[in-house]
Amino acid sequence: MTETAPSPPKLPVSLAANPVLSSWIRFSPEGQVIVSPGKVEIGQGIVTALAQIAADELDVDIGRVRMVRASTAGSPNEGVTSGSLSVQQSGRAIRYACAEIRQIFLKLASDRLGVGTDALDISDGTISGPGNVQTSYWELAGDVDLDREATPGAVPKKSTQRALAGNSVQRLDIPDKVFAHPRFIHDSALPGMLYGRVLRSEISGAKLTDLKQDAARAVAGLVAIVRDGNFAGVVSETEDGAEAALKALRKGAAWSAGETLPDEDGLAEWLKAQPAESTVIDRKTAVRSGEKHRTIRRQYTRPYLAHGSIAPSCAMAQWTGDHVHVWTHSQGVYFLRADLAIVLKLPLEHITVEHMEGAGCYGHNAADDVALDAVLLAKAAGRRPVRVQWSREDEMSHAPFGAAMAIEIEADLDAQGEIVDWRHSIWGNGHTARPGRAAQPALLAATELAAPFPRYISTNPAQAGGGGADRNSIPLYDFPSWQIECHRLLTMPIRTSALRTLGAQGNVFAIESFLDELAAERGEDPVEFRLRHLSDPRAQDVIRAVAKRANWKPSKRDGAGYGLGFTRYKNTGAYCAVIAEIEGADDISVKRLTIAVDVGEAINPDGVINQIEGGAIQATSWVLKERVRFDKERITSNTWADYPILRFSEVPEVEVELIQRPDMDPVGAGEAAHGPVTAAIANAVFDALGVRVRNLPITRDRLIEAMELTS
Amino acid sequence: MPSIRFRLNGVETDVDADPDSSLLAILRGQLGMTGPHFGCGANECGACNVMIGDRAVASCDTPLWSVADKDVTTIEGLGSAEDPHPLQRAFIAEQALQCGYCVSGILISAAALLMQNPNPASADVKAALDRNLCRCGSHNRMVRAVLRAAAEMAAR
Numbered sequence: 001m002t003e004t005a006p007s008p009p010k011l012p013v014s015l016a017a018n019p020v021l022s023s024w025i026r027f028s029p030e031g032q033v034i035v036s037p038g039k040v041e042i043g044q045g046i047v048t049a050l051a052q053i054a055a056d057e058l059d060v061d062i063g064r065v066r067m068v069r070a071s072t073a074g075s076p077n078e079g080v081t082s083g084s085l086s087v088q089q090s091g092r093a094i095r096y097a098c099a100e101i102r103q104i105f106l107k108l109a110s111d112r113l114g115v116g117t118d119a120l121d122i123s124d125g126t127i128s129g130p131g132n133v134q135t136s137y138w139e140l141a142g143d144v145d146l147d148r149e150a151t152p153g154a155v156p157k158k159s160t161q162r163a164l165a166g167n168s169v170q171r172l173d174i175p176d177k178v179f180a181h182p183r184f185i186h187d188s189a190l191p192g193m194l195y196g197r198v199l200r201s202e203i204s205g206a207k208l209t210d211l212k213q214d215a216a217r218a219v220a221g222l223v224a225i226v227r228d229g230n231f232a233g234v235v236s237e238t239e240d241g242a243e244a245a246l247k248a249l250r251k252g253a254a255w256s257a258g259e260t261l262p263d264e265d266g267l268a269e270w271l272k273a274q275p276a277e278s279t280v281i282d283r284k285t286a287v288r289s290g291e292k293h294r295t296i297r298r299q300y301t302r303p304y305l306a307h308g309s310i311a312p313s314c315a316m317a318q319w320t321g322d323h324v325h326v327w328t329h330s331q332g333v334y335f336l337r338a339d340l341a342i343v344l345k346l347p348l349e350h351i352t353v354e355h356m357e358g359a360g361c362y363g364h365n366a367a368d369d370v371a372l373d374a375v376l377l378a379k380a381a382g383r384r385p386v387r388v389q390w391s392r393e394d395e396m397s398h399a400p401f402g403a404a405m406a407i408e409i410e411a412d413l414d415a416q417g418e419i420v421d422w423r424h425s426i427w428g429n430g431h432t433a434r435p436g437r438a439a440q441p442a443l444l445a446a447t448e449l450a451a452p453f454p455r456y457i458s459t460n461p462a463q464a465g466g467g468g469a470d471r472n473s474i475p476l477y478d479f480p481s482w483q484i485e486c487h488r489l490l491t492m493p494i495r496t497s498a499l500r501t502l503g504a505q506g507n508v509f510a511i512e513s514f515l516d517e518l519a520a521e522r523g524e525d526p527v528e529f530r531l532r533h534l535s536d537p538r539a540q541d542v543i544r545a546v547a548k549r550a551n552w553k554p555s556k557r558d559g560a561g562y563g564l565g566f567t568r569y570k571n572t573g574a575y576c577a578v579i580a581e582i583e584g585a586d587d588i589s590v591k592r593l594t595i596a597v598d599v600g601e602a603i604n605p606d607g608v609i610n611q612i613e614g615g616a617i618q619a620t621s622w623v624l625k626e627r628v629r630f631d632k633e634r635i636t637s638n639t640w641a642d643y644p645i646l647r648f649s650e651v652p653e654v655e656v657e658l659i660q661r662p663d664m665d666p667v668g669a670g671e672a673a674h675g676p677v678t679a680a681i682a683n684a685v686f687d688a689l690g691v692r693v694r695n696l697p698i699t700r701d702r703l704i705e706a707m708e709l710t711s
Numbered sequence: 712m713p714s715i716r717f718r719l720n721g722v723e724t725d726v727d728a729d730p731d732s733s734l735l736a737i738l739r740g741q742l743g744m745t746g747p748h749f750g751c752g753a754n755e756c757g758a759c760n761v762m763i764g765d766r767a768v769a770s771c772d773t774p775l776w777s778v779a780d781k782d783v784t785t786i787e788g789l790g791s792a793e794d795p796h797p798l799q800r801a802f803i804a805e806q807a808l809q810c811g812y813c814v815s816g817i818l819i820s821a822a823a824l825l826m827q828n829p830n831p832a833s834a835d836v837k838a839a840l841d842r843n844l845c846r847c848g849s850h851n852r853m854v855r856a857v858l859r860a861a862a863e864m865a866a867r
Contacts, residue, residue, distance in 0.1 A: 043810025043847055170806060177811030178799045180746030180786040184812060187745035240736045310750050310758055310846050311812045359812030360847045392751040606806055610852070614809050617848030640755035640844065648837040651850040 009153035012092035014038065018076030022146035024097045025054065027137050031125070033060055035094065036068040038078025039086040040331060041173060043360040044670050045607040046086045048171045052164040052603055053091050057098035057156055058137070059122035062164060067172065071354040072337050080332030080434060082363070082498060083466055084573055084668025087603055091666060100154035104144060109135050159601065159662035166662055168606030173357070185329050185356040186314045186389065193316070194223055196377035196388035197246040198233040198370075198445075200398055202634045204493065205259040208232060212252030219245040224380035229450030233377050235386055261493050261630045268301050268406040268695075271427040276487040281463055281470045286481035290420040292412040298517070300409070300510040302696040304628035305402035305499055306643055311359035312395040313366035317374035318385035323350045324378070325385075328371040329358025335436025336368050340375060342441045343453070362618070364497040366390055366399035368435050369444040376445060396643055397635035398444060401628050402499025403429040403458065405469065405506040409514045417522045419533075422482040424473050424511070429489045430458030431468035431502035442497070458496045460488055460503075466570040472504035472675060475511065476568055477533035494630065501569075501671045505619065508567045508675025509682060509696065516563065516683040517692060526564050526683070527552055538598050539568060541659060542577040545596035549657050550579040559583055560591075561688025565679030567672075574599045574672035575659075578616070580652075580680035582688055586700050590620050590652040590681055597656060597672060600664035608669040613654045615673035621646035622674070623681050627697050717778045719744075720788025730776035735759045737775050738785060746786035746815045750844070757843030760816035761785050767816075767823035767839075786815035789822055798822055801860035802853070809847035817843045821857045831861055 011019065018024070018038065026034040035054045041047045047067045055062040068075065078090055103117075105127065110117045115129035128134035159166065176183045201208070208230045216225055216234060221241030226233045234249055236242035262270040316327040324344070330336045333353040341348050353371070361367055374388040390398075405428040412421040433456050435442045442456040460468025467473070470486045519529035527547045534540055543566055546552075554562055566577040575598040581591045593616045602608045625644050629637035637643035678696070686692050691706045716725050719742065726737055733752075738744045738761070747770050750758030754769040761770045762784040790796030798818050801807070808814045817840060824831055824839035831839070836857045837850075845853070 043808075043812075045809070168806075170803065174803055174806060174808060174811065175792060177808060177814055178802045178818065179790070179792050179795070180815050181792075182745050184748075186748065186812075239740055240732065243736075308846055309812075310756060310810075310844060311748065312750075358810075360810035362846070389749070392753065610806060610809060610849070613851060614848030617850060618846070621848075639753060640751055641753075645844060645846065646850075648840040648843070648845075648850050648854070649834075651837075651848075654851055 011150055011152050012089070012096050014076065014078050014089045014093035015096055015150050018078070019149040021097050021101055021148055021150055023074065023076050024094060025101055026146065027141040029138065031138050032064050032066045033058060034066050034068060036075050037090040037094065038070050038076040039081045039090040040070050040355045041357050042081060042331060044611060045171045045604065046081070046090070047173060048169060049087055049603045049607055050090055050094055051172060052169050053095050054098050056162045056164045057095055058102055058125070060125040062169060064125060069355045070333050071352065072333050073352050073354065075333070077334045080335055082331055084569065084671045087666045087668055091603060095156045096154050097150055099156040100150055101146065103154065105137055105140055108140050108144060165603045166601070166605065168604055171607070183357050184311070185316065185327055185358055186311055188316070188327070188356060190316060190318065190385040192384045194235050194237060194381050194384050194386045195239040195242040196233055196235045196374060196386045197242045198373045198377070198388065199246060199249050199253060200394055201255045202397065203255055203258040204261055204634055206255035206257065208253060209256050210254035211249070213249065215248035215252055216245045219248055225249065226377050226380045228376065229448055229452060231376060231445050231448040233373065235377050235381050258633055259493055260632055264630050267303065267404050268299060271404060271406045271489065274489045274491050276427065276489050278485060278487045281467070281484040281486050282474045282482070284482045286421070289480055290414040290418060292420055293415040295410060295412050297408065297410040298514055298694060300407045300506070300513065300694045302405050302506045302509065304404045304494055304496070305622055305626050306396055306628055306637070307362045307365040307399060307499055308643065308645060309359045309361050309365055309395065312390040312392055313370040313399065314358060314387065314389040315371040315374040316385050316387045317371070317378040318383065319378050320383055322346065324375055326351065326353045326371050326375060327356050328353060328367060329356060329361065330367045330371060331361065331364070332434065332436060335434060336371055339368070339435035339441040339443050340372060343372060343443065343446045344375065363402065363499040364400055364432070364434050366395055368442070369399065372443040372445045393638040396638040400433060400495045400497030403431050403469065403496035405503060407506055407510040409510055411514070411518070417518065419479050419518070422475060422479045424482070425485045425487065426469050426473060426503065426507070427487045428469050429492050429496040430460045431496065431498055432461055433458040433497040455492065457490060457492045460486065466572070467503065469503040471502045471507065471570060472567055473507040474571055476536070476539060476571060478535055479533070501674045504567070504569060504671065505622070505674045505678055508565065509678040512565045512676065512679030513682050513692065513694065516686065525553070530564070530566060538575050539566070542566070542575045542596040542598050545657050545659060546577040546579050546594055549596065549655065550594040552579060559585060559688065561684040561686070563680045563683025563685070563687055565676035565683065567675045569672045573667040574669055576672040576676050578673065578676040578680040580677065580684040582681060582684040585689065586703065588624060588685055588698055588703070589650065590624065592653045592655070593620070593677060593680070595654065595656045595673060596659060597669065598659040598661060599667050599669050601662050601666040602658055602660060603666055605658055608658060609656045611669040612656045612673050615670060616654050616677045617646065617651055619674040619677035620652060620681065623678050623696060623698055625697055625699070715775055715779050717780060718782045720784055726775065728775060730774065732775045733771055734761065734773040734775055734778060735770035738770060744785050744787055748812055748815060757816040757820060758813050760819040760843065762819055762823050765823055765826040767820040784819070786818055789818060796822065797860040797863045798857065801856040801863065805852050805856040805859060807852035807856040808849050813843060813845045817845065817853060824857070825861055825864065829861060830865060831857070833858065
């Protein structure tokens with residue numbers, strides 16, 4: 001558990017990495033506060049939460065806060081917007097920077113007005129004291145040098161003194177989106193802009209052996225056909241023209257055979273048979289071990305999952321001599337710049353990468369890939385900007401997927417069925433191949449050039465950073481001993497990278513399903529069973545809260561079932577407990593998800609609830625419907641018809657209880673629900689039908705398969 | 712190129728283009744309306760929905776010729792910040808989106824529903840929006856927002 005009072009004082013991580021105060025906060029002559037975070041809006045409402053924090057700490061109306069989009073031209077470098085860390089990292093940095101800035105201004109105001117700082121009050125940026133003396137941030141701004149480094153020890157307001165944080169302020173970006181004011185990169189046009197499209201084969205890893213260009217050249221509006229090795233694309237005066245030229249170019253293209261993809265029906269066997277790097281993630285040795293009576297072993301799998309953004313990825317690029325400016329919905333502008341610099345062999349300062357909003361990405365999709373595509377196509381456009389957008393088919397087949405996983409849990413039980421030892425092993429590709437992390441680029445087109453870079457094989461972040469495939473694999477429960485192992489594949493025929501929760505969804509599904517099975521075997525209530533093995537009071541609180549809210553356990557009715565799932569995301573983040581109510585026999589329908597969540601201080605409670613609801617519904621879609629399909633040579637689920645997701649008529653009711661802890665450090669909410677929702681649904685299926693489905697997704701076929709195994 | 716005339720958000724509009732062009736391409740290209748979004752190009756996601764008459768249709772696979780002499784309404788024609796449609800007000804009140812890319816198509820489907828059925832039940836709303844995909848999981852908020860708008864319109 002973390003308490004807020006830091007001693008000895010240390011700067012928050014993002015502020016320590018970017019200590020210059022003016023890189024975060026400036027005051028404009030027009031009476032605005034300009035806040036410049038390194039994190040970006042990806043539909044999660046972060047910009048609003050950060051504005052709330054700044055407005056609170058500085059005592060200004062939130063209407064005065066202008067949020068700047070991240071850019072390598074001047075924003076703090078906060079790495080990547082991922083892992084539910086934005087409030088934790090950016091929020092803390094802004095809170096501490098503002099607390100210090102507030103004191104700097106109070107000190108100067110005190111000197112000017114001849115009033116002690118204690119007697120001064122700030123209201124909407126106006127600093128006033130006894131006898132009607134007053135000044136303001138903006139009046140003093142010219143005499144305050146914020147180009148100085150933050151000093152540790154600034155004391156932010158107490159939670160009870162905050163006016164905005166803890167309140168459900170309406171999101172700043174929503175009006176633009178319902179009134180269709182262009183905010184998305186897809187809707188942005190630059191003067192003289194051209195349109196680009198890239199040609200890619202459906203066949204995985206195929207090489208471009210021939211490219212007849214005549215038909216594409218004849219299409220009206222064509223500006224250029226670009227080819228560099230296996231990378232090819234078109235640039236046109238119009239978007240329609242670019243589409244038509246691409247269609248013509250595709251007809252003129254010949255491709256080699258590609259590389260063989262695994263058998264989608266034998267994934268677990270395949271994952272376990274690949275060359276892998278094996279790591280012991282964690283080991284706990286028993287102080288006093290009970291006597292092993294028997295061993296239970298279970299295997300769980302999850303398939304490859306698509307990010308499935310509603311918008312195909314999009315980027316703009318414009319060259320000026322040997323400098324290039326890139327507009328992107330990447331989650332990490334500095335990281336993308338680093339990869340672009342490797343591919344282009346340019347110094348970093350020749351590349352500016354600026355964020356613009358895209359649709360929700362849910363992790364590392366093709367946002368970064370299309371940025372390199374745009375940069376390569378724009379080379380053929382003189383000094384004109386080019387906007388490049390992927391097709392739906394490419395988005396669903398060439399963007400990285402969330403990695404498939406095989407998970408084996410083995411527990412030794414004593415004569416009473418109590419756990420005396422626990423072993424958890426994971427097989428699968430790494431969960432991260434984001435750009436900017438290595439000496440080689442992770443961008444798709446980099447592997448297609450005439451002088452190609454090798455394919456970047458996904459890795460796993462260290463457990464200290466939350467882990468990757470192993471995320472949430474270390475038990476939160478007080479088992480006497482355990483060993484956790486991870487086998488990361490060294491081959492990657494199907495491209496994987498970060499998808500919301502990384503390995504946590506799979507691991508929580510496995511652990512919570514296994515526990516449910518053990519509890520059922522003992523005839524013990526699953527809520528009681530979990531509480532008995534948890535000593536963290538915050539963990540117990542969310543489980544008790546959700547049980548109470550869902551009237552656990554509702555009496556049995558035909559064709560219905562109830563199941564529980566719990567986790568603390570990344571073992572250090574948000575606590576989340578879920579009870580699922582399902583119905584059905586052949587096709588499972590999730591009727592209701594009741595959720596209790598503890599994110600510490602909730603800066604924007606409705607924003608937290610919105611994230612939890614969204615995560616819960618997305619997880620329901622993963623569990624019931626989603627699975628990337630492929631044959632020996634290509635990804636076949638490249639349309640919404642072949643990769644169905646949950647529809648309005650299939651969405652469960654979602655009820656969220658937020659446990660407020662205003663004095664605890666805030667943590668993110670975006671990924672807390674996926675694991676527990678997955679497990680809760682699977683456990684509810686068992687409650688209703690008496691079968692354990694251990695291979696996701698829980699479709700009719702999988703139910704039949706599981707029933708056959710049971711009988 | 713032949714000229715095709717239709718009413719776009721109440722304004723008589725002439726377009727010189729290949730009649731087989733998709734309506735979405737014309738709206739976003741020549742006519743500069745970026746409200747309808749490209750999502751899939753195959754009438755599978757609803758991000759590009761517009762109203763033709765009082766029906767919500769995917770503009771990505773609607774040929775231009777088919778809207779000749781018809782009324783086409785995009786999200787831009789529904790309302791504005793100064794004069795919002797009750798649905799737009801309700802979506803703000805319910806904070807009924809996350810990323811918002813799908814929302815212009817969803818507002819159009821909802822507007823078409825309310826023209827045909829001013830007093831829908833929750834199941835009617837879900838049925839009317841069933842062809843619109845939302846990936847962020849804002850479905851329940853959107854349904855609440857549509858019901859809220861319907862109630863507001865009924866109370867007028």
